[in-house]
Amino acid sequence: MPWFVKLEAGLVSKPQFDAVIPAHLAWLADLERNGHAPRSGYWADRVGRSGDGAGGMLVFRARDWAEAELLVRSDPLILEGCVDWTLHEWAVVFPRPPLASCETAAPGPS
Numbered sequence: 001m002p003w004f005v006k007l008e009a010g011l012v013s014k015p016q017f018d019a020v021i022p023a024h025l026a027w028l029a030d031l032e033r034n035g036h037a038p039r040s041g042y043w044a045d046r047v048g049r050s051g052d053g054a055g056g057m058l059v060f061r062a063r064d065w066a067e068a069e070l071l072v073r074s075d076p077l078i079l080e081g082c083v084d085w086t087l088h089e090w091a092v093v094f095p096r097p098p099l100a101s102c103e104t105a106a107p108g109p110s
Contacts (some may be wrong), residue, residue, distance in 0.1 A: 001035075001061040004068040005091040006075075007081040013063075016082065022075035031071065036060045055083070065089060081101040 010017055031038040043058035058075075062068035069087060077083045 001063055001094055004062055005088045005090045006058040006072050006085055008085040011084055012082045020076050020080045020082050027076055
């Protein structure tokens with residue numbers, strides 16, 4: 001399964017954002033149970049800055065773009081309008097994927 005990255009920036013006040021975090025963490029646990037290998041966090045160097053929306057990143061696996069977008073759109077932070085987001089498919093080049101994965105990967109620099 002390919003990797004995907006959701007980048008996000010906060011849109012709401014910290015108390016409003018924090019109220020949605022328990023549902024977001026439950027959503028991440030569900031992703032983990034279903035084999036999507038989520039890794040999620042926030043930009044630690046931006047904590048405490050006022051008015052900048054801080055933000056964070058989620059890295060996860062999905063079968064394809066359609067599934068990745070469906071998963072991201074089901075995130076409580078998005079459903080509640082707490083974050084602005086972008087989605088990217090991530091082509092991992094290191095560590096080198098197993099040979100079977102390389103056959104379908106786009107060619108890269110050698």
